[in-house]
Amino acid sequence: MIQQLSASRSEVMLHIGKNVEEINNEYLKPVETNWQASELLPLTSDKTFIADLKTIQDQAQNLSYDFLAVLVADTITEEALPTYETWLAGVQGINQYENNGWMKWLRSWSAEENRHGDALNRYLYLCGRIDMRQFEASTQYLIADGFDNGAANDPYKNFVYTSFQELATNISHRRVASMAKQEGNNILSKLCGLVAADEARHAKAYKTFVSKIFEIDTNEMMMAFEVMMRKKILMPSQCLRQLGEEVGIFSNFSDAAQRLGVYTAHDYIDIMRSLIDEWKIEGLSGLKENGEKARDFVMALPDRMAKIADRIKIPDTEYKFNWILA
Ligand SMILES: [Fe+2]
Numbered sequence: 001m002i003q004q005l006s007a008s009r010s011e012v013m014l015h016i017g018k019n020v021e022e023i024n025n026e027y028l029k030p031v032e033t034n035w036q037a038s039e040l041l042p043l044t045s046d047k048t049f050i051a052d053l054k055t056i057q058d059q060a061q062n063l064s065y066d067f068l069a070v071l072v073a074d075t076i077t078e079e080a081l082p083t084y085e086t087w088l089a090g091v092q093g094i095n096q097y098e099n100n101g102w103m104k105w106l107r108s109w110s111a112e113e114n115r116h117g118d119a120l121n122r123y124l125y126l127c128g129r130i131d132m133r134q135f136e137a138s139t140q141y142l143i144a145d146g147f148d149n150g151a152a153n154d155p156y157k158n159f160v161y162t163s164f165q166e167l168a169t170n171i172s173h174r175r176v177a178s179m180a181k182q183e184g185n186n187i188l189s190k191l192c193g194l195v196a197a198d199e200a201r202h203a204k205a206y207k208t209f210v211s212k213i214f215e216i217d218t219n220e221m222m223m224a225f226e227v228m229m230r231k232k233i234l235m236p237s238q239c240l241r242q243l244g245e246e247v248g249i250f251s252n253f254s255d256a257a258q259r260l261g262v263y264t265a266h267d268y269i270d271i272m273r274s275l276i277d278e279w280k281i282e283g284l285s286g287l288k289e290n291g292e293k294a295r296d297f298v299m300a301l302p303d304r305m306a307k308i309a310d311r312i313k314i315p316d317t318e319y320k321f322n323w324i325l326a
């Protein structure tokens with residue numbers, strides 16, 4: 001039985017942070033055995049490079065316009081990793097100057113994540129269907145513009161966000177992988193499958209952090225979960241824009257993702273339900289009155305959102321993104 005700590009976030013974080021190393025070992029892989037982009041995509045130093053490049057480009061011919069749009073936006077989202085590492089380094093209890101267990105987690109997690117953008121970026125470069133300057137400029141905008149995830153420096157809210165976000169990216173990369181496979185694109189399929197598996201491992205780690213906080217500071221954790229669900233989890237790609245344009249294009253990308261079935265409003269609701277189950281929200285005991293209200297809100301939310309999601313009509317028209325070569 002874990003001792004009840006005071007409601008101070010810093011104390012709770014300090015307590016959990018003592019054992020964060022175990023979570024690192026369980027949910028992150030050693031560099032020595034981890035996959036790298038160089039094993040998945042042809043190298044210019046390979047004798048077979050020209051033939052391998054032709055295979056990649058031939059396989060990419062079948063990829064649809066919506067599919068390419070989603071792939072580019074997913075890549076940009078991965079490439080904006082500096083934004084996520086920066087905001088997590090500023091979260092209460094994660095102290096980059098003390099070099100505590102949390103900081104080790106954050107650095108190791110970022111290092112694994114960094115491979116995602118590298119691998120996807122390299123695929124886009126090789127596949128021959130992307131206007132790389134346009135894609136690179138959108139990436140630079142997304143990092144420079146920054147992104148507010150709505151969790152400020154609160155570790156409880158941030159770990160709800162990251163739990164959700166890792167699950168969302170797992171779904172998206174997993175579906176892209178299986179669609180690529182159906183199109184006979186085994187190289188892209190393998191790459192996205194490996195990225196998706198990383199996201200699933202990371203989701204488990206963040207969900208474990210939240211479970212541990214629920215054990216120690218149940219009421220405050222419940223309140224934080226409710227705040228994040230009420231605000232809605234916004235994707236970092238919310239702020240995507242194209243070269244020379246002020247107006248964002250998130251809704252165009254989101255429409256493409258929904259048309260393809262890569263990530264839909266129903267997936268959002270399914271993630272919410274899975275987190276409610278994971279954290280055993282229905283059976284939580286020891287909640288205060290405000291915590292009970294927060295639980296009631298969260299428990300009722302998926303059904304409410306499902307009714308709205310059923311009514312959403314997705315436009316058929318494919319938006320013309322600057323990222324994709326004609
Ligand atoms: Fe990632």
Ligand SMILES: [Fe+2]
Pocket residue numbers: 113165166169199202
């Ligand atoms: Fe991730």
